[in-house]
Amino acid sequence: MSDAPVFSVTELNQCADGLLRDGLGLVRVEGEVSNLRQYASGHQYFSLKDENASVSCVLFRGRSRQAARFADGDAVQIQGRAGIYGARGQFQLIVEALQPAGEGRLLAAFQRLKEKLAAEGLFDAERKQPLPAWTHRLGVITSTQGDVRHDIERTLARRFPLLLPVTLYPTAVQGAQAAGQIVAALEQAAAEGRVDVLILARGGGSLEDLQAFNEESVARAIAACPIPVVSGVGHETDTTIADFVADLRASTPTAAAEAVSPDAATLRHQLARARERLSGLLGQRVARHQQTLTALHTRLERRHPRQMLERDAQRLDDQRERLQRAWSRLEERARVRLQHARLRLAGASPGTRLASARMRLDHLRQRLVRVRPDHDILQRREALARLQRQLQTATHQALVARQRQLDATARQLRSLGPEAVLERGYAILQTTEGEVLRAADQTASGERVHARLARGRLDLEVTATHGDN
Known part of the structure; x- marks a missing residue:
């Protein structure tokens, strides 16, 4: 026998485990889950397989938070380290993270597009447009379904009851048609030029649900839009390519509405401060005139000649009259400003808002009468029928091809078997x-x-x- 070192079984397994961990490092593997077993300890054991092989995997309880929910038959992508389970000398993968297989591809595509657009400068702060100090008309690009549109409207009504005009550009926010519709809405808003700020919004969802906002066409349309765009996509933890390109990124649709609308409470506070400053300035002016009067009176008392006294008295009357006129003008200006502020606040009353809402409702009813969706629905039904027929034909052709391939494989297998030799x-x-x-x-x-x-x-x-x- 050779003079090679002698290992115990434990030492051999430990050495092999170390070589695998150090040699392979962190690996990512895709396959189908089978034989899933979960123990009272919280640890999960399963096999990951493909058409030709399988490997044992273990997901310890401490790593469960980094793993999506999964079951037998699910296609997943795992990240972990290869090793040997010493007690049985069994090769296995220790899972550190797990996600559906499709999300891994989406994340890779997301990262590639992010790096590409960043290299082109689309994320640079220098190219982002500032929001206007006061929004006169707001545009919203989102779906007519769901709560996002209503959340934005409620936020605007809460912050600015004077009814900020809103133009809705309805689009799909999920699915194959969403990206094209979003691009079309951005181009339409830019061509019309009716709004001075755009909100691009949708609710939260998975990476696949938000895929429309990670499309390159949407990113370039945002970058090319001459109107400032505020993104409010998903929840605070959701980040899309649209967020990086937008002129301002808000964590939620509600936060986006708050970013572009003035706050009525803040305006009232500013008005109160302006009133206080005006009152203070008037008081200072009156005090200065009183000091002047006092000084003139003192000088008058010091001079005894009658003519000087009468001349000074006349000058004093003139100063008093000018002071009264100035006071009247300041008082009138203050009254006019206060009346104007009262009128603006009165415009925010429920009656005024209700009348405006009724006008908008009448306008929408008129638009609905002009738009007839019957023809569009018929065309979509015919297109759906064509797609169904194409799907049935393609399915039949695929099954026939697979059956022919299976028959050829069976004939080849029989020709190579021992029965053919006998x-x-x-x-x-x-x-x-x-x-x-x-x-x-x-x-x-x-x-x-x-x-x-x-x-x-x-x-x-x-x-x-x-x-x-």
Whole structure:
């Protein structure tokens, strides 16, 4: 024997485990889950398989938060480290993260597009447009279904009851048509030029649900839009390519509405402060005039000649009249500003808002009368029928091709099997214990052997043995 070092079984398994962990490092593997078992300890054991092989996997309880829910038959992508389970010498993967297989591809595509657009400068702060100090008309690009539109409207009504005008550009926010509709809405808003800020919004969802906002066409349309765009996609933890390109990224649709609308409470506070400053300025002006009057009175008392007294008295009357006129003008200006503020606040009353809402409702009813969706629905039904027929034809052709491939494989398998060899006149010799004879020296004269033919079996007795020569 060689002078190679001698390992115990434990040492050998530990050495192999170390080589696998250090040599392979962190790996990512895709496959189908099978034989899922979960123990009271919280650990989960399963096999990950493909068409040709399988590997044992373990997901410890401490790593469960980094793993999506999964079950037998699910296609998943795992990230983990390869190793040896020492007690049985079994190769296994220790899972550190798990996600559906499709999300891995989406994440990779997301990262590639992010790096590409960043290299082109689409995320640079220098190219982003500032929002206007005061939004006069707001545009919203979102779906007419769901709560996002209503959340934005409620937020605007809460923050600015004077009814900020809103133009809705309805689009799909999920599915194959969503990206194209979003691009069309951005281009339409830019061509019309009716709004000075756009909100691009939808609710939260999975990476696949938000895929429309990770499309390159949407990102480039946002970058090319001459109107400032505020993105409010998903929840605070959701990040899309649209968020990086937008002129302002809001964590939620509600936050986006707050970012573009003035706050009525803040405006009231600013108005109150302006009123206080005006009152203070008027008080200071009156105090200065009083000081002037006092000084004039003092100088008058110091001068006894009658003419000087009368002249000073006349000058004093003139100053008093000018002061009164100035005071009246300041008081009138303050009254006008206060009346204007009251009128603006009165415009935010429920009656005014209700009348405006009724006008909008009448306008929408008129638009609904002009738009007839019957023809569009008929066209969509015909297109759906064509797609169904195409799907049935393609499915039938695929099944026929697969059946032909299966028949050819079966014929090839039968031609290579032992039965085909026996049909050509060959036989398989076996000892009485069932061992297959491949050489004459495996038996001796006088022993009994069995000969297996294509049909039936012969019991034979060896009379003599001969070598290859």
